[in-house]
Amino acid sequence: MKDFEVTAQCGKARAGKLTTPHGVIETPIFMPVGTQASIKGVPHDMLNCPIILSNAYYLYLKPGLKTLKNFGGLHRFMNWNNAILTDSGGFQIFSLSSLFKIRKNGVEFRSKFDGSKHFLTPEEAVTFQFEIGSDIVMSLDRCMKYPSPRADIASAVRTTCDWAEKGLNASKRYETGQKLFAITQGGTFSDLRRECTEKLMEHPFPGFAIGGLGVGEPLALRQQHLAENLDMLPKDKPRYVMGMGPAPEIWDTVEMGADMMDCVLPTRNGRNAQAFTFSGKMNLRNAKFKNDPSPIDPSCGCHACTKYSRGYIHHLFNVREMLAQTLTSLHNISFMINLTRIIRDSIKNGTFTEEKKKFMKNWKGEN
RNA sequence: GGACAGGUGGGAGAGUGGUUAAAUCCAGCAGACUGUAAAUCUGCCGUCCAUCGGGCUACGGUGGUUCGAAUCCACCCCUGUCCA
Numbered sequence: 001m002k003d004f005e006v007t008a009q010c011g012k013a014r015a016g017k018l019t020t021p022h023g024v025i026e027t028p029i030f031m032p033v034g035t036q037a038s039i040k041g042v043p044h045d046m047l048n049c050p051i052i053l054s055n056a057y058y059l060y061l062k063p064g065l066k067t068l069k070n071f072g073g074l075h076r077f078m079n080w081n082n083a084i085l086t087d088s089g090g091f092q093i094f095s096l097s098s099l100f101k102i103r104k105n106g107v108e109f110r111s112k113f114d115g116s117k118h119f120l121t122p123e124e125a126v127t128f129q130f131e132i133g134s135d136i137v138m139s140l141d142r143c144m145k146y147p148s149p150r151a152d153i154a155s156a157v158r159t160t161c162d163w164a165e166k167g168l169n170a171s172k173r174y175e176t177g178q179k180l181f182a183i184t185q186g187g188t189f190s191d192l193r194r195e196c197t198e199k200l201m202e203h204p205f206p207g208f209a210i211g212g213l214g215v216g217e218p219l220a221l222r223q224q225h226l227a228e229n230l231d232m233l234p235k236d237k238p239r240y241v242m243g244m245g246p247a248p249e250i251w252d253t254v255e256m257g258a259d260m261m262d263c264v265l266p267t268r269n270g271r272n273a274q275a276f277t278f279s280g281k282m283n284l285r286n287a288k289f290k291n292d293p294s295p296i297d298p299s300c301g302c303h304a305c306t307k308y309s310r311g312y313i314h315h316l317f318n319v320r321e322m323l324a325q326t327l328t329s330l331h332n333i334s335f336m337i338n339l340t341r342i343i344r345d346s347i348k349n350g351t352f353t354e355e356k357k358k359f360m361k362n363w364k365g366e367n
Numbered sequence: 368g369g370a371c372a373g374g375u376g377g378g379a380g381a382g383u384g385g386u387u388a389a390a391u392c393c394a395g396c397a398g399a400c401u402g403u404a405a406a407u408c409u410g411c412c413g414u415c416c417a418u419c420g421g422g423c424u425a426c427g428g429u430g431g432u433u434c435g436a437a438u439c440c441a442c443c444c445c446u447g448u449c450c451a
Binding site: 031033035036040041053055058085087088090091092094095096098099112138141143183209211213214215222240241242243244245246249261262263264265267268269271272273274283285286287317320322324325 | 395396397398399400401402403404405406407408
């Protein structure tokens with residue numbers, strides 16, 4: 001059996017199955033982000049979720065390879081038996097740019113924790129992820145802000161392709177079922193994105209991710225380049241759109257042919273009192289929820305929604321109790337999981353377009 | 368009864384002649400958040416009309432000095448601490 005197969009299709013939207021060493025994942029899937037081996041504020045054993053993200057840059061610094069190996073890998077360390085995708089740290093070269101210097105054969109960087117100096121090659125970035133037992137390993141890539149001069153993006157594309165190839169070579173000694181995905185770059189330059197994508201597709205990566213979007217460009221541009229880039233990718237391999245989060249855009253992105261998405265939105269916004277529901281988003285700090293006895297989303301079966309009211313969680317935010325953030329983050333992740341399940345089912349049932357329309361209509365409604 | 372100290376916007380608390388509708392913090396009201404440098408950040412926050420903006424009322428009270436007072440003076444009221 002193949003590691004990835006498309007099982008149903010609705011236009012370009014597709015449902016599929018992705019096999020990893022820690023289970024089969026039905027796609028399209030939303031992956032919650034647990035950068036430092038923790039979904040911020042949420043006990044991951046409360047999540048009914050086939051795959052989560054973690055981050056190699058952070059794990060490399062803390063707790064470090066030795067500790068993770070002592071525990072028998074990342075899964076055992078955090079007691080998580082489903083799949084884990086690790087991001088390489090490419091995004092941190094971008095978001096923590098003051099700590100990084102690009103060198104010819106890798107990146108020099110300082111620890112965000114103690115300022116200590118480190119050097120990482122694209123090979124090491126990949127082998128580290130393999131060693132800690134990541135199910136889906138991401139290539140080290142070079143992500144640029146928007147807007148950037150064309151020459152800079154072109155250079156980032158070259159670096160990204162070079163690093164991807166080096167990572168792939170380093171990965172060949174692992175015959176573990178772990179997968180290495182390549183990441184496309186190219187900013188909002190269609191030809192550079194094509195050049196990057198085609199170059200990467202010359203190699204037998206088992207999956208491809210679209211990176212370098214959601215870095216400040218207007219929505220319409222992002223949508224355009226997402227659609228274009230998704231069209232360039234192989235039909236028989238999983239396509240992962242990195243950092244894709246808002247519910248309406250999840251629908252759009254799946255409609256364009258994406259299989260996997262991740263985002264910090266459910267947890268970050270959850271910590272900041274914003275809850276997602278099928279009738280739109282709500283800010284639980286708002287005074288109108290003070291005496292509201294209903295759950296965040298009456299249609300949600302998550303722990304927060306079956307046990308607690310908006311009024312109670314409003315109070316918890318008001319007095320800065322961390323339980324507020326836990327409950328809201330937990331709910332938001334549950335919402336994303338439910339959302340992608342609905343999307344998957346609609347593709348299987350051939351009702352994607354109607355379901356999307358229905359969702360969009362309700363989303364705009366006020367709570 | 369006496370001696371000090373003090374009374375500032377919802378609260379705390381700056382300011383001690385003009386640039387002050389009054390710093391700052393808190394509370395209050397909204398908004399943002401996209402491969403997590405984020406339990407963070409932004410805006411509003413006397414009142415009335417309002418788009419820029421403009422009007423009105425404000426620093427315990429009353430009177431006064433001054434071109435101009437939250438700021439100076441007089442008296443009054445109130446609060447705190449200490450002494451009888």
